[in-house]
Amino acid sequence: MSKILQDLNPQQQEAVKAVDGPVIVFAGAGTGKTRTLTSRIAYMISERKIPPKQILAITFTKKATNEMRERIFKLVGPNAGEVFISTIHAFCASVLRKFIGLIGYKQNFEIIDDEDSVRVLTEIYKERNFDRKAFSPKAAHNIISAYKNGVMPIGGIVNTLFEAYQEYLFDHNLADFDDLLLLVNKLFTLHKEVLEFYQERFRYILVDEFQDTNMTQYEIIKTLGQKYQNVFVVGDDDQSIYSFRGAVVDNMYAFMKDFDNVILVKLTQNYRSSNALLLGANTLIANNVLREKKNLFSTVKGELSDVVVTESQYHEDEVRFVVNEIAYLIRGGVDPNKIAVLYRNNVVSRNFELAFVEARIPYLIYGGFSYLKRREIKDAISYLKFLLEPNNIFHFKRIINQPSRGIGEKTVEKITERCQMYQQSIFEAIDWLHANNPSNKTSALIEFKQLIEKLQKALEQMSLVDFFDYMLEQTGYLEMLAQEDFFESNRVENLEEFKSILYRFEATYGREGLSKKEILHMGFDEILLDETLSVDDKGKGGAVLSTVHSAKGLEFDYVFVVALEEGLFPALREDSDIEEERRVAYVAFTRAKKKIYLSCATTRLIYGRIVRNPKSRFLTEYLMGRKEQEKPEILKTEKLHSDESLRDFHVSDRIYHSTFGYGLVIAVDETTIQVLFERDKSIRKIKKDHPTLRKTLEE
DNA sequence: TATTCAGTCTTTTTT
């Protein structure tokens, strides 16, 4: 048997070997879906001699893309580089980069992120005097995006807004994230030649996390696969957590109908977690009605104490407990990269981040604010893009008064007016204004123009990295930051960090003899769709702080699921779907390999208000599968002794044990202690190194 | 145009 198949079970092998024709792997968490998909690609290349160039693999995140490429590389070597692995968005961007001209956009179209979209909408609001109070531009963006993703219909004023928005994007040659998908779909529908080009190019298509594809994505995958029918998708209906973005689990069933002779493979053995952990996850998800019944099993038994339940009085206690516990694990030799703190809401990450810094525990944050979305980074990128395209009004508006040059809304309006009415370029308009109606404003504009021209020349003569410094200095951007609060000082650091990205651009694309302009264009395309890009990413890593959504597909030895309270997790808004909330919990709980900590706080500060929420139903549901006497005693974190980590027990100390509850130490020897437990008034011998044994404070 | 200050609203989740 080939070495690729060796590490797979018979069902997984079946999925790997069925190279031709449509296949769906429908299976629960940790059953090796991704591993099967990866092995299948390796198998196709090394056993079936399929040219790697013909393979397209769609992952859910950029992180998953990188991971998959690495894994395939390990199996088949450098050939892996030729497989087209990407997120659907990045794939669409590459299609459009080639063919978007056919549907009226210019080839150098730009991809904009949410923040840019909101900017555009804000402008439209002002132009057309829309009422901000009815709903904010931000809300409008959410609605429009939901509409574009097929989540909700729109009408009336929102439709007007939507049309104005699309018109603006088209006129400015911009595409938002949703457009990437929609435009490709349009391209494939209107231009069969393009579709055929890609059908021939990618004869084998594989899709991970299929349960979270939306209608447009599915349409794209379906049409691409129509000709050769070699479409392989893997998914888990219980892990569909992106319905807010238009994901439709029913695509899994649609797939089985739309393609002929689909091979259905089910996997039931979970290789990630022990049965002790699986029991909870299985019981929890069984509360959902809308699902395929599955029963995952593991061959590893696990310990009752692998599930730790804690309750803290205040959220500060929760943070302190989690951070102490992680510090303890790391001291005990656990690799920080194998520890994760997962939460439903980004808000709670802040407290943890601060505590990690204080405790000097290295950490990484997934999800949350992307590095590229920071103001200073976006400004810098806008400067660079404007240098390449000095007639780009979009970037002009962003940078013209950054730092302040005394140019406000009114002046910008005058310029755009002339550009539109007389078909002038921005610089021509500036010259005209200065010649015909000179003022200190127009002088400032001329100065700006000269600055840009000077920078354009300099760019040709310097390395990108040196130029970047020069640019920040010449534009006065650095000085502007220096004058802001010192509190903002890490903006400067972020900009410093950006130089390493530029350095990479130059190293990757520089030697092919490309111009600076081309290098930057290619580089920006590469990073733009990479949400995971962050400042601390390339360091040695550390414990992971992540939303549950961003942790999908990942696994960690130790997982802390925090803020498990009604209203937060599950979120209880009028439009929330409790089954989806439960799936989010299921995803969270199934990330753990060795041990899981479920944590909630009685009292929490949110929006300056003190809220007291009961502990999450998911916590209860998770434990429901256990016999009464096997349910863990809840650890009240505020009772913990501050130096409990020393595990140095003495007679008359108070302790906590996950199975037996709280108790009093009555005798100590080398390796064990004797404890009188409060709950059942019995005396037990406990090993000192029992994993959940903790010293607590006096009563 | 820039700056300041009081009042308002926020948060689910992300490519």
Add this chain to the structure above:
DNA sequence: AGACTGAATA
């Protein structure tokens, strides 16, 4: 609590 807005003032 903190970010963000809009109106009032310099």
